[in-house]
Amino acid sequence: MKIKIKEMFLNGTIGKLMLTLCLSALMPLTAAAQQITAKNEIIDCGNVVYEHPVTAKFELQNRSTQPLVIKDIKTSCGCTQVEYPKGEIPVGGSFTVDATYDSRQLGHFYKDIALYSNVTQKPFYLQIRGVVVEEIVDFSGQYPYTFADVKADVNNIEFDDVNRGDIPVQKIHIKNTSTKSVSPVVMHLPPYLQAFVSPTTLAPGRQGTISLMLDSRKLRDYGLTQTSVFLGMYPGDKVHPDKEISVSTVLLPAFTEMTEQQMAYTPRMILSAEELNISFDGKNKKSETIIIENTGRTELEISSLQMFTEGMQVKLNKTRLAKGEQGRLKITVDARLIKKARSKPRVLMITNDPNKAKVIINVNVK
Numbered sequence: 286m287k288i289k290i291k292e293m294f295l296n297g298t299i300g301k302l303m304l305t306l307c308l309s310a311l312m313p314l315t316a317a318a319q320q321i322t323a324k325n326e327i328i329d330c331g332n333v334v335y336e337h338p339v340t341a342k343f344e345l346q347n348r349s350t351q352p353l354v355i356k357d358i359k360t361s362c363g364c365t366q367v368e369y370p371k372g373e374i375p376v377g378g379s380f381t382v383d384a385t386y387d388s389r390q391l392g393h394f395y396k397d398i399a400l401y402s403n404v405t406q407k408p409f410y411l412q413i414r415g416v417v418v419e420e421i422v423d424f425s426g427q428y429p430y431t432f433a434d435v436k437a438d439v440n441n442i443e444f445d446d447v448n449r450g451d452i453p454v455q456k457i458h459i460k461n462t463s464t465k466s467v468s469p470v471v472m473h474l475p476p477y478l479q480a481f482v483s484p485t486t487l488a489p490g491r492q493g494t495i496s497l498m499l500d501s502r503k504l505r506d507y508g509l510t511q512t513s514v515f516l517g518m519y520p521g522d523k524v525h526p527d528k529e530i531s532v533s534t535v536l537l538p539a540f541t542e543m544t545e546q547q548m549a550y551t552p553r554m555i556l557s558a559e560e561l562n563i564s565f566d567g568k569n570k571k572s573e574t575i576i577i578e579n580t581g582r583t584e585l586e587i588s589s590l591q592m593f594t595e596g597m598q599v600k601l602n603k604t605r606l607a608k609g610e611q612g613r614l615k616i617t618v619d620a621r622l623i624k625k626a627r628s629k630p631r632v633l634m635i636t637n638d639p640n641k642a643k644v645i646i647n648v649n650v651k
Contacts, residue, residue: 320349320405324520325468330415331484331493333388341413341485343382347374349404358382361397364389365413369400384413391417415484423492424458432516432528434463435487437495441627444534446643447501457495457530459516461487471495472515472524477503478532480514501536508589508635510534531627533593540639552606553581554638556646564651565620572617575646579606581638589635590614596622597648599632616648623650 328341347353352373360367368383384398393416399408428436438458447453461467466488471480481496495516504510515528522528543551557576565571579585585606590599596619603612616632623630630648 320347321353321400321402321409322346322348323409323411325485326410327412327414327485328384329481329483329485330386330413332418332421333386333415334421335391335417335419336388338385338387339413339415340383340385343384343411344379345382346379347376347404350376351404352376353378353380354403355400356403357401359399359401359408360384361395365396365398367398382411384411386413386415388417391419393417424460424494426458428458428460428462432459433518434461434465434467435459435469435516435518436462437516437530440530442497442530442532443628444499444532447499447504447534447536449501449504449536449539451501452498453501454496454498457497458492459487459495460492461489464489467518468520469493469495470517470520470522471497471530472517472522474514475512477501477510477534478512478514497532499534501534504534504536506589507536507538509591509593509633510536511593533628535633535643537642538588538635538637540642543639548639550582551640552579552583552585552636552638554578554585554636554641554644555580556644558646559644560647560649561616562649562651563618565618569620570617571620572615575614575616577606577612577614579608579610582608584608585610586637587612587634588637589633591633593628593631593633594623594626596624596626597630597632614646616646618648618650620650 322345324344328343330339330341333339352375354373355369358367358369364387366385370380374380386394386396395412395414398411400411401408426438428438430437430440442455444453444455459469466486468486469482474480477500479498483494487493511533513529513531515524516530517528555578561573563571563573587601587604590601592599598617600615601612606612630650632646634644636642636644
């Protein structure tokens with residue numbers, strides 16, 4: 286399901302999201318000199334019960350060439366209290382900064398912490414964030430997919446019917462089923478995807494969410510774009526096929542508002558079938574053919590012909606059909622390979638017919 290910008294994840298506002306993204310973009314500049322490093326510069330506490338203070342423990346390291354002394358720490362408001370080491374931290378030494386938010390205001394919170402020290406001229410920024418709620422309501426669905434120590438409700442994400450400029454979000458519910466805490470991280474993200482894990486650390490038995498946000502402006506082509514991301518249990522975890530999450534996006538071509546007169550001079554696609562029922566009857570492969578006809582008044586162009594899953598082959602004899610012309614789309618299904626498909630077998634066509642800019646042909650395999 287597509288979620289528009291005004292319905293952004295976690296019920297937050299775009300302003301807060303953009304502020305967080307800007308802060309996230311600026312933070313690496315502070316750490317560029319590698320004087321101080323943090324395991325997580327942003328810690329998301331997830332849902333927090335009202336008036337139940339929550340503490341984020343930041344793990345840091347002195348990467349400078351001299352002992353580190355924290356001179357001062359400033360927070361964005363008095364609602365956040367910070368504990369930090371008062372003595373010298375040796376070269377290469379690790380230390381922690383504990384930030385506690387009082388949780389006395391319902392809603393999203395984004396609290397910044399500026400750490401001033403003797404090893405850098407600029408402050409080193411940390412952030413604690415989350416959502417204060419009256420009551421925590423856990424996800425009641427199933428978790429059929431396993432990713433190492435974490436189980437999830439889905440392993441395949443689809444951003445369907447996306448228009449250029451949309452920023453939809455899809456959620457994955459996760460649960461830590463191990464006996465140790467984990468810090469899930471989404472790896473190998475392409476430039477058009479961003480991932481937000483809440484909370485940052487999952488205690489044993491704790492539930493959380495992964496929000497995948499798509500920036501459609503960064504997609505290159507109309508039609509289907511597919512990729513795979515991987516769910517690690519901690520930053521720097523190794524990529525493995527067992528941790529794969531497939532992500533597909535369908536970007537629709539843009540049609541400006543057209544008058545009735547303009548619509549009268551557009552192509553019109555008619556298909557002999559928009560759904561196929563394949564029965565192999567003991568065969569390894571089976572093929573079916575769909576007739577495509579242009580009953581409009583201008584040329585029909587099929588600009589994209591793609592498959593959502595492996596195990597299928599498609600062959601189109603014509604990508605351009607004049608008025609009254611017909612074409613033949615042959616779909617071949619491999620019985621052995623189609624069993625490995627994660628999502629429902631489908632064929633996608635992108636056309637210049639305003640009424641059928643996107644056509645999905647469902648393939649039902651028996």
